[in-house]
Amino acid sequence: MKRRNTPAKEAVLNVLANTRKAMSHDTIGQKINMDVDRATIYRVLSRFCEDGLVHRIIAEDGKQYFAVCMKCDENKLDDNHFHFRCTNCQTIECLPIPVLVSVPEGYRVESVNCVLTGTCKDCAL
Numbered sequence: 001m002k003r004r005n006t007p008a009k010e011a012v013l014n015v016l017a018n019t020r021k022a023m024s025h026d027t028i029g030q031k032i033n034m035d036v037d038r039a040t041i042y043r044v045l046s047r048f049c050e051d052g053l054v055h056r057i058i059a060e061d062g063k064q065y066f067a068v069c070m071k072c073d074e075n076k077l078d079d080n081h082f083h084f085r086c087t088n089c090q091t092i093e094c095l096p097i098p099v100l101v102s103v104p105e106g107y108r109v110e111s112v113n114c115v116l117t118g119t120c121k122d123c124a125l
Contacts, residue, residue, distance in 0.1 A: 003047065008036045012044045013053065013068075022057050022065035022083065022092035057083050057092060059115050065092050081112065086120035093120070 003009075011032045016023065023031075029041050045066050048054035057065040067083075082099040085092045092115065099116075103109055 003051070007034060008032075008040050009044050009047075011036065012041060013048070016054060016066060016068045020068065020093075022067035022094070024063060024065050028066065057115060058113055059085055059092065060117065067092075067094060083115045084120060085115050085117045086123055087117060088119055088123040091120065 011034055012028060015028050015031045019031075025038070025041060025045065028045070029036070029038060032041070045054060045056075048066070049056050054066050054068055057067060059065060065083075082095045083092055084095055095116070099114075101109075101112075
C-alpha cells in the first residue's frame with residue numbers, strides 16, 4: 001500500500017539513515033529538527049517496520065530500538081540477523097556478517113531476535 005509522505009516520516013527516516021545504528025524512540029525524537037509528538041514518531045516507526053524500511057530490535061532490558069534495514073545493502077541482511085549492544089558507548093548495531101547458531105534436530109527457526117552484549121570494536125581500542 002502506497003503511503004503518503006509527510007515531513008515527520010521524512011525526518012525520522014533521515015535520522016535513521018544518517019546514523020546507520022539502531023536508536024531508541026527517545027533518541028530519534030531528540031535528533032529530529034522539528035516539533036513532532038511522541039505518538040507520531042511511534043506510529044511512523046511502526047509503519048516503517050510494517051513496510052520493511054526499518055526493523056525493530058528489542059534489547060535484553062526490553063527497550064525497543066529501530067534501525068534502517070540493510071537488506072538492500074551490499075551485505076544482503078534480512079530482519080533475522082544478530083545485533084550487538086556495547087555496554088560502554090551504549091550503541092546497538094547490526095552485525096555485518098551472519099552469526100551461525102545450531103538448534104536441536106526437529107526445530108525450525110522462523111525468526112531471530114538476538115542482541116549480543118559486550119564491548120564494540122571502537123571501544124575495545
